Amino acid sequence: MRFLLAVLVGRLIRFAGRFSGRATNLPGQVALRICPDFLGRLRFDGKIIAVTGSNGKTTTTNIIAHTLRQAGYTVAINEEGSNLTAGVATTLLSRCTLGGRMPQDFVVLEVDERYSPLIFREMTPDIFVVTNLFRDQVVRNGNPDIVFEKIESAIAPSVLLVLNGDDPISQRLAPRNPRVYFGMERTDRSFDRSQFLTHDCKVCPKCFHRLGYRFYHYNHIGGFHCDFCGYQTPPLDFAADHVDFAAGRFQINGMPARVTYRTIFHFMNTTAAVAACVQAGLSLERAIAGAATFSVSRVRYDEMDLCGRKGVLMLTKQNSASLDQSISFALEQPEEKIVVLYVNNVLYTENKDISWLYDVTFERLRGRVNSIVCSGNRACDIGVRLRLGGFAPEEYQVVEDLGRIKDAVGQTGGAVYILAASAFGDEDGILEALK
Numbered sequence: 001m002r003f004l005l006a007v008l009v010g011r012l013i014r015f016a017g018r019f020s021g022r023a024t025n026l027p028g029q030v031a032l033r034i035c036p037d038f039l040g041r042l043r044f045d046g047k048i049i050a051v052t053g054s055n056g057k058t059t060t061t062n063i064i065a066h067t068l069r070q071a072g073y074t075v076a077i078n079e080e081g082s083n084l085t086a087g088v089a090t091t092l093l094s095r096c097t098l099g100g101r102m103p104q105d106f107v108v109l110e111v112d113e114r115y116s117p118l119i120f121r122e123m124t125p126d127i128f129v130v131t132n133l134f135r136d137q138v139v140r141n142g143n144p145d146i147v148f149e150k151i152e153s154a155i156a157p158s159v160l161l162v163l164n165g166d167d168p169i170s171q172r173l174a175p176r177n178p179r180v181y182f183g184m185e186r187t188d189r190s191f192d193r194s195q196f197l198t199h200d201c202k203v204c205p206k207c208f209h210r211l212g213y214r215f216y217h218y219n220h221i222g223g224f225h226c227d228f229c230g231y232q233t234p235p236l237d238f239a240a241d242h243v244d245f246a247a248g249r250f251q252i253n254g255m256p257a258r259v260t261y262r263t264i265f266h267f268m269n270t271t272a273a274v275a276a277c278v279q280a281g282l283s284l285e286r287a288i289a290g291a292a293t294f295s296v297s298r299v300r301y302d303e304m305d306l307c308g309r310k311g312v313l314m315l316t317k318q319n320s321a322s323l324d325q326s327i328s329f330a331l332e333q334p335e336e337k338i339v340v341l342y343v344n345n346v347l348y349t350e351n352k353d354i355s356w357l358y359d360v361t362f363e364r365l366r367g368r369v370n371s372i373v374c375s376g377n378r379a380c381d382i383g384v385r386l387r388l389g390g391f392a393p394e395e396y397q398v399v400e401d402l403g404r405i406k407d408a409v410g411q412t413g414g415a416v417y418i419l420a421a422s423a424f425g426d427e428d429g430i431l432e433a434l435k
C-alpha cells in the first residue's frame with residue numbers, strides 16, 4: 001500500500017513539475033519518504049546495467065541505452081544528472097507498473113560513485129560498468145582510494161563487471177567477480193612520459209612499488225605494469241586500436257568502428273559501451289553499428305558563429321582530468337585560437353571547491369594560444385592559478401563581468417574555444433554575452 005502511494009504521489013509531483021517546466025528529483029525524494037524501501041520493492045523483467053566512474057559515465061550510459069534501442073530493445077534510463085538515489089527513484093517510479101514491475105528489456109542507470117552503496121543495497125545490477133577513477137570533487141568525494149572502497153563495498157558477488165584495463169585504480173575492483181576488460185592500444189597521441197600535473201596512481205596499488213608505463217593515454221590511464229608484483233594492464237577483451245582521431249575511426253577487436261565526437265574520452269566511452277552491450281547479449285557487430293549512430297548532445301559540444309569568428313563550446317566537469325582533456329582537444333585543432341575558461345560554483349551547495357584548478361595543466365597553453373580569458377564567478381581564482389603557474393599578466397585577462405566579455409574577446413584574434421565548467425548549467429549566459 002505504501003509502495004502504491006509512493007508511485008502515485010511521485011507521479012503526481014512529476015506531472016505537476018513538468019507542467020511548470022521544472023524537472024527535479026523531488027518525486028523520488030517524496031516516494032522514498034513514503035516508502036523507504038521503494039527501490040527494493042521493484043521487480044525487473046529485464047536486466048539492469050549500471051554505470052559509474054569519475055569521467056564519462058553520463059555519456060557511456062547514453063551510448064549503451066542508444067545502442068540497445070537501436071537493436072530493438074525497450075530501455076528505461078535515468079535522465080542526465082539524476083544519478084543519486086532520489087534521481088534513480090524518480091526515473092523508476094515513472095516507468096514501473098502500479099504493481100512495481102519494470103517491464104522493459106533493460107534498465108540502464110548512471111549511478112553516482114558515492115551513492116552506489118545506497119542504491120545497490122536495494123537493487124543489484126546484472127552488469128556494472130566502471131569507466132575510470134580519478135580525483136574528482138575531493139571535498140565531496142574524498143580521494144580516489146575512498147571512492148574505490150565505497151564502490152567495492154557496493155558490488156554483490158553475482159555482478160558482471162566491465163572494467164577499464166588501462167586504469168590501474170578501478171581495474172582491480174572486486175577481484176573475485178566475473179569481469180571483462182576494455183581498453184585502448186597505443187595511439188599516435190599516446191605519450192611515453194606523463195604530460196599532466198595530476199597522476200593518481202604513481203605507485204602500484206597492490207605492492208606500492210613504482211608503477212611503470214609502456215605508454216600514457218592521459219593522466220594515469222595507459223598501458224601500465226608493475227615490475228615487482230606483476231600487476232599490469234590485462235589482456236583486453238574489448239581492445240580499441242588503430243585510432244584515427246582526425247577521421248573519428250577506429251577498430252574494436254579488429255572490427256571497424258567510428259565516433260562523431262573525436263576526443264580520446266569518447267573513443268574510450270564508446271568502447272566501454274560496446275563491451276557492456278555485448279555482455280548484455282548483442283553481437284559485437286551490432287553493438288558497434290548501434291554505437292556508431294550515437295551523437296553527443298549539442299549541450300556538451302557545440303560549434304557556432306561568434307561575430308564572424310568560429311566558436312566552440314565544450315562542457316567539462318570540475319575535475320582536472322576532464323578540463324585537461326578539453327584543453328588537449330583545443331590544442332590539437334590546428335587553427336589559431338584563444339581559450340575562454342568559464343568556471344562557476346559559487347553558491348553551489350554540493351561543492352564550492354577550487355583546489356582542482358591547481359591540478360589542471362594550464363601550463364600547456366603557454367605560447368600555443370593567442371590569449372586566455374578567465375570568466376565566470378571564479379574568474380579571479382583562475383587568474384591566481386595562472387599567475388602562480390608563471391603566466392605573465394599580458395598572457396591572460398580576468399573578466400568577472402559577463403557584460404565586458406565581448407569587448408575582451410574582441411581584442412583578440414582566432415577561433416574562440418570556450419571551456420565551461422559550471423555547476424549550474426548556465427553556459428548559455430556566456431554564449432549570449434559573446435554573440
Ligand SMILES: [Zn+2]
Pocket residue numbers: 204205206207208209226227228229230231
Ligand atoms: Zn606491484
